[in-house]
Amino acid sequence: MTKQHTRHGNNHHEMTLANGRLHLFANEEILQTFGDNVYEMANNNLQIPRNQYMSYTPDAHLGIGTCIGTTAVWNMKDGCVSPSIVGSDIGCGMRVHTTSLHKRDIQDKDIRRALIKAIEKYVPTNERTNSNYEDIDVMNVVQHGLKGLPEKYIPNEQWLTHVEQSNFTYDHSYLNQLPPKILKYARGQLGTLGNGNHFIEIQYVEINEKYESLAAKWGLFNGQVIVMIHSGSRAWGGMVGREHNKVIKEAMDQWGVSNPDPNLIYAPIASQEGQTYLNLMYSALNFAVTNRHMIAFGVREAFREIFGAGMEMPVLYDLMHNYALKEFHRNQPMLVHRKGATRALPAGHFLNTPAYKETGHPALIPGSMGTSSYIMVGKEEGLKNFYSICHGAGRARSRKATKLLVTVDQFQQSMKVGSDDEILVNHRSLQTILDECPQAYKDVDQIIDSIVGASLADVVAKCKPMAAIKGS
Incomplete structure (x- = not known):
């Protein structure tokens, strides 16, 4: 594919494509992993009118209509919204809870196996298992987010304040456009993990010496046991996406709008279709943040079962990496799409939640199974990419290709099976989750x-x- 490559230094590349400019943030090793199909997908996206900015983070890889790892921006006044650049799992994101435990407290494999068993008791991981929280009114949740939960599910105020956003406000009348069956499906999934790359992981922390003071302010210490959660909006977001992808596609046909990729859909923000999607997307964001909250509530119950009723698990942070959000940049309101991209605001930025205004918030970046994850903090220079960073390692190969190319023995070696440092999993056979092995992903350290x-x-x-x- 024809492209003009400009190097701005510091891993910042600019590719001039036929339809516009793509910014790309990657070191030389990662840069070589991007094939022409990735740039072709960007070129298709850049056909959407009046785009203000588009970039890839280093974990970018092919998705449906748009690459995962994309940040794309339009003015609110005359721009577009694209469900393809939000992603199918609306509101998918990360959550971390801290503990007072040190890694030596759970070094014994029997203790970790007991924790896994307890977590599976409180957090359904099987797709055919219903929620443990059917007493929660799902309509309250999708309308009011965490503020729609009964008080008994809010351990303390911190569970409401240490999140990117606890309640996304919107016009609730748009909910009337959803099919009634959505409530039935969603009611059975609140507080459930889901499958694919979603997970609950028990980890221990190694602090970067440069940031010991900041880590202490965040309540982190060396060797500390934490829990990282990755999940999204489940059936609610899935149905919002499916229903309104069809609506927007039909509208595009009526408007005479076409592009080379039929999976790339979009509408003017001001159009009826655009407004409907945005409002319903916010309902899915409310479901997603509440889903992770309820998964965490179940994990806390599991830890209490093993370590006693006095066990507390403060929230470090909860954030999303699939959404479109109105933000103020360049002194004007803009709609920032992040599909597989994490917002990382620096210290003092006005968009920070009050709990992290002084320091900047923790940016939560998972690795792949068997590799390290990271807790980061945004820098002022992040403004050049609308404060977007990676959302994980990013797939290096498809699930099908992984199963063909990687053996179970290789997967076992990655998980240190048989050693004292074995990374335990809840599946009896690694064969069942082979497509999620580390070899399926890029090198997170390079990312x-x-x-x-x-x-x-x-x-x-x-x-x-x-x-x-992992779910099943």
Whole structure:
């Protein structure tokens, strides 16, 4: 594919394509992994009228209509919204809870196995298992987010304040456009993990010496046991996406709008279709943040079962990496799409939640099974990428290709099976989750090196896995 490559230094590349400019943040090793199909997908996206900015983070890889790892921006006044650049799992994101435990407290494999068993008791991981929280009114949740939960599910105020956003406000009348069956499906999924790349992982922390003071302010210490959660909006977001992808596609046909990729859909923000999607997307964001909250509530119950009723698990942070959000940049309101991209605001930024206004918020970046995850903090220089960084390692190969190319023995070696440091999993056979092995993903350390080298964010802590719970 024809493209003009401009190097801005510090892992910042600009590709001039036929339909516009793509910014890309990657070190040289990662840059070589991007094939022409990735740039072709960007070129298709850049056909959407009046685009103000588009970029890839180093974990970018092919998705449906748009690459995962995309940040794309339009003015609110005359721009577009694209469900393809939000992603199918609306509101998918990360959550971390801290504990007072040190890794030596759970070094014994029997303790970790007991924790896995207890977590599976409180957090349904099987797709055919219903929610443990059917007493919660799902309509309250999708309308009011965490503020729609009964008080008994809010351990303390911190569970409401240490989140990117606890309640996304919107016009609730748009909910009337959803099919009634959505409530039935969603009611059975609140507080459930889901499958694919979703997980609950028990990790321990290694603090970056440069950020010992900041880590202490965040309540982190070396060797500390934490829990990282990755999940999204489940059936609610899935149905919002499916229903309104069809609506917008039909509208595009009526408007005479076409593009080379039929999976790329979009509408003017001001159009009826655009407004309907945005409002319903916010309902899915409310479901997603509440879903992770309820998963965490179940994990807390599991830890209390093992370590006693006095066990507390403060929220470090909860954030999303699939959404479109109105933000103020360049002194004007803009709609920032992030599909597989994490917002990382620096210290003092006005968009920070009050709890993290002084320091900047923790940016939560998972690795792959068997590799480290990271807790980062955004830098002022991140403004050049609308404060977006990576959302994880990013797939290096498809699920099908992984199953063909990687053996179970290789997967076992990655998980240190048989050693004292074995990363325990809740599946009896690694064969069942082979498509989620580390070999399916890019090297997360190179991804992080790309972000740090681009001065978008810095590493506060490295988080090493001790046990992983995956859905089935």
